[in-house]
Amino acid sequence: MIIAIDGPAASGKGTLARRLARHFGLNHLDTGLLYRAVGQRLRAAGLDPADEAAAVRMAETLDPTGLDPEALSGSAVGEAASVVAAIPAVRAALLDLQRRFAHTPPGAVLDGRDIGTVVCPDAEVKLFVTASAETRARRRHVDDLRIDPATAFETVLADIQKRDDRDSSREVAPLAAAEDAAVLDTTDLDAEGAFRAAVALVEEAMALK
Numbered sequence: 001m002i003i004a005i006d007g008p009a010a011s012g013k014g015t016l017a018r019r020l021a022r023h024f025g026l027n028h029l030d031t032g033l034l035y036r037a038v039g040q041r042l043r044a045a046g047l048d049p050a051d052e053a054a055a056v057r058m059a060e061t062l063d064p065t066g067l068d069p070e071a072l073s074g075s076a077v078g079e080a081a082s083v084v085a086a087i088p089a090v091r092a093a094l095l096d097l098q099r100r101f102a103h104t105p106p107g108a109v110l111d112g113r114d115i116g117t118v119v120c121p122d123a124e125v126k127l128f129v130t131a132s133a134e135t136r137a138r139r140r141h142v143d144d145l146r147i148d149p150a151t152a153f154e155t156v157l158a159d160i161q162k163r164d165d166r167d168s169s170r171e172v173a174p175l176a177a178a179e180d181a182a183v184l185d186t187t188d189l190d191a192e193g194a195f196r197a198a199v200a201l202v203e204e205a206m207a208l209k
């Protein structure tokens with residue numbers, strides 16, 4: 001079984017994907033980490049994330065094993081990831097490995113922006129996880145305060161909105177719900193409520209197969 005989970009920044013898709021993978025005995029891939037790793041490699045080399053040739057080189061030579069979510073967290077890396085993710089050749093370089101992961105037994109939960117639309121259009125289950133920008137920023141602000149206690153809520157909200165705008169408006173594989181995705185709005189759900197709702201949606205989708 002392949003479960004595709006897409007949604008905007010800080011919507012809770014990663015949290016949900018990890019729990020669903022555990023619950024259904026599937027592998028899990030946070031595809032945002034791939035774009036974050038490319039962005040981070042460019043930053044570490046002192047290069048501009050918009051440098052297309054360098055970004056493609058970094059994507060083509062990326063070792064996807066052992067990426068450290070902690071080291072790749074943070075808004076600066078997220079911003080760089082969003083810039084490299086708008087480059088079609090970067091996306092092309094990362095496509096095969098995502099598909100291979102998805103199709104490796106026993107199956108997988110992948111979360112990102114284009115899983116249901118591009119990476120795994122034939123996924124048995126597709127969820128589009130969302131929440132209001134203010135709610136998402138409040139959740140991410142809690143994360144960011146642990147790294148920098150001086151982080152302002154308004155900065156987190158502005159970063160999220162900027163990233164959403166870029167991810168939704170790019171020409172290739174924009175952030176969008178697949179036509180056959182079930183939309184799960186978690187604005188008024190805590191993580192446990194979102195998980196229960198998602199399990200029900202997965203079981204409903206599988207019962208129809």
Ligand SMILES: Nc1ncnc2c1ncn2[C@@H]1O[C@H](COP(=O)(O)OP(=O)(O)OP(=O)(O)O)[C@@H](O)[C@H]1O
Pocket residue numbers: 007008009010011012013014015016032139140142143186189190191192194
């Ligand atoms: N339903 C929920 N209610 C409250 N907090 C939540 C909920 N789901 C996730 N969170 C918290 O919100 C924050 C963002 O969640 P998470 O990292 O899963 O989002 P994401 O969509 O994967 O983010 P990114 O786009 O950065 O990959 C985390 O601190 C997580 O614990």
Ligand SMILES: Nc1ccn([C@@H]2O[C@H](COP(=O)(O)O)[C@@H](O)[C@H]2O)c(=O)n1
Pocket residue numbers: 009010031032033035036078081082083085086111112113114115163167
């Ligand atoms: N399938 C995906 C996954 C991610 N991106 C881009 O990477 C950025 C960081 O992703 P997070 O999930 O870790 O926030 C994101 O803003 C996207 O630009 C993508 O394009 N496709």
